[in-house]
Amino acid sequence: MDRMSEDPIAAVGALGDPTRRKAYELVAAAGQAVSRDQIAQALGVGRTLAAFHLDKLVQTGLLEVSYARLGDRPAGPGAGRPAKLYRRAESQVAVSLPPRSYVEAAALLAEAVERSGGDLTLHKVAREKGRAQSGADMWEVLRQWGYEPYPRGDTICLRNCPFHALAQEFPPLICGMNHALLTGLAQGAGWPVRARMSPEKGQCCVVLEGDAVLEGDTE
Amino acid sequence: MNLAQLNIARLRFPLDGPELKDFVDGLPEINALGDASPGFVWRLTDDSGADATALRPFEDRDDILINMSVWESLESLRDFIYQTKHLEYMRRRREWFDHAGLEAYAVLWRVPEGHIPTVAEGKERLEHLIKHGPTPEAFTFRDPR
Numbered sequence: 001m002d003r004m005s006e007d008p009i010a011a012v013g014a015l016g017d018p019t020r021r022k023a024y025e026l027v028a029a030a031g032q033a034v035s036r037d038q039i040a041q042a043l044g045v046g047r048t049l050a051a052f053h054l055d056k057l058v059q060t061g062l063l064e065v066s067y068a069r070l071g072d073r074p075a076g077p078g079a080g081r082p083a084k085l086y087r088r089a090e091s092q093v094a095v096s097l098p099p100r101s102y103v104e105a106a107a108l109l110a111e112a113v114e115r116s117g118g119d120l121t122l123h124k125v126a127r128e129k130g131r132a133q134s135g136a137d138m139w140e141v142l143r144q145w146g147y148e149p150y151p152r153g154d155t156i157c158l159r160n161c162p163f164h165a166l167a168q169e170f171p172p173l174i175c176g177m178n179h180a181l182l183t184g185l186a187q188g189a190g191w192p193v194r195a196r197m198s199p200e201k202g203q204c205c206v207v208l209e210g211d212a213v214l215e216g217d218t219e
Numbered sequence: 220m221n222l223a224q225l226n227i228a229r230l231r232f233p234l235d236g237p238e239l240k241d242f243v244d245g246l247p248e249i250n251a252l253g254d255a256s257p258g259f260v261w262r263l264t265d266d267s268g269a270d271a272t273a274l275r276p277f278e279d280r281d282d283i284l285i286n287m288s289v290w291e292s293l294e295s296l297r298d299f300i301y302q303t304k305h306l307e308y309m310r311r312r313r314e315w316f317d318h319a320g321l322e323a324y325a326v327l328w329r330v331p332e333g334h335i336p337t338v339a340e341g342k343e344r345l346e347h348l349i350k351h352g353p354t355p356e357a358f359t360f361r362d363p364r
Contacts, residue, residue, distance in 0.1 A: 117313055117317045117318060117319070118313075119312065119313040120313050120314065169361060171300075171301040171306065171309065172301075172306070172309035172310055172312060175301075175306060175309075175310060176309075176310035176311075179310060196307075197304075197306050197307040197310060199301065199302045199303065199306050200302075201302065205306060
């Protein structure tokens with residue numbers, strides 16, 4: 001199971017400031033480590049203010065820091081210090097008031113499905129759910145499900161796995177469920193894409209391939 | 220130390236039937252992918268030398284297939300099975316196989332470098348897992364030791 005934030009309420013609270021929230025969203029959407037200058041520019045604020053907000057987000061565990069020399073200056077003497085870069089933290093923040101433990105419940109249910117060999121039933125349910133809950137605006141639907149879609153040629157890649165913690169523990173079962181859900185979403189609204197397993201570290205294991213014939217996966 | 224892996228599965232349909240076609244057709248590609256993956260050491264094959272689908276680890280059960288392999292580490296095995304095209308076949312495992320009547324169907328254990336496990340050894344480790352649960356002698360992905 002994933003590491004959880006130590007103080008999730010403080011982490012969520014840190015996003016109460018609109019500028020800071022925008023900074024968080026910009027870093028998350030970048031999909032790679034970004035510098036304070038890039039964020040300052042995107043926010044239209046000074047780099048000191050951008051750094052203040054970014055470091056607050058690091059303190060609460062929402063962002064992580066790394067250091068690297070940026071490509072625009074030569075290495076070696078005179079290259080200056082490595083730049084401080086920010087990226088979204090691996091850990092997840094979950095707050096429920098009053099307390100609810102759906103992740104733990106989901107893990108128990110997944111284990112039960114796994115042990116009873118019920119993959120195909122789960123996949124069928126996920127496909128039906130996708131068909132029923134889809135909508136015409138593909139990008140908007142994918143965003144609402146939390147997939148964070150972005151284009152790569154004819155393919156739509158999904159930066160975030162909405163089921164990441166569970167998928168880490170039960171990959172075939174949960175990645176298969178996810179594939180079925182996306183297949184259902186695409187079929188339900190007639191999107192001109194087809195879900196395909198394409199595991200890649202750091203993002204969702206499914207991609208949506210364009211210009212495909214919409215058939216199959218109907219068992 | 221290296222990591223050895225065994226899993227068994229019950230065929231839901233005849234191996235040469237239409238239901239298993241996608242699985243059988245994928246074997247050469249997926250086996251080649253595994254053989255070329257970082258950390259791969261060895262995998263069990265039958266007399267064909269291509270795969271292990273002719274082997275039956277239990278004499279009285281002609282519907283149970285076996286997979287056995289050795290890797291340099293748990294991470295290298297995990298990366299192959301869940302981070303490559305192999306995952307597509309894992310996703311579809313229950314179209315082809317189940318584990319009805321099997322108490323456990325997958326086990327991991329450590330072997331010294333250079334050691335190639337026998338089928339009997341693998342079955343003993345599976346028995347150990349069934350009897351004692353995950354221990355350093357026999358464990359699982361979800362409870363690595």
